[in-house]
Amino acid sequence: MFKYRATNWGAFEIEKVEILGETASFYTLVGIQGKHAKRSNNSGYFDTWEEGRSHFLDVTNERIRTARTELQQMLDSYAYIKALVNDQE
Secondary structure (H helix, E strand, O other), rough: OEEEEEEEEOEEEEEEEEEEEOOOOEEEEOEEEEEEEOOOOEEEEEEEEHHHHHHHHHHHHHHHHHHHHHHHHHHHHHHHHHHOOOOOO
């Protein structure tokens, strides 16, 4: 059986790998030692290359939404601080 491993360890990569064995949470790959989680923060295994690409797009879109929310909160804080008036005198 073959899957497409999508990894993001500094660069987005999708590669076709052969699966030797499978449990509920892990794959064993041909030519690569150890167990590999089916899903993690930086990788996942998919039936098609397009599913791997789609996963990257979904993850990146979520990161963009989070960054936009955080930026808006910072801009709101900045505007609030800038509007502060010294009424202590």
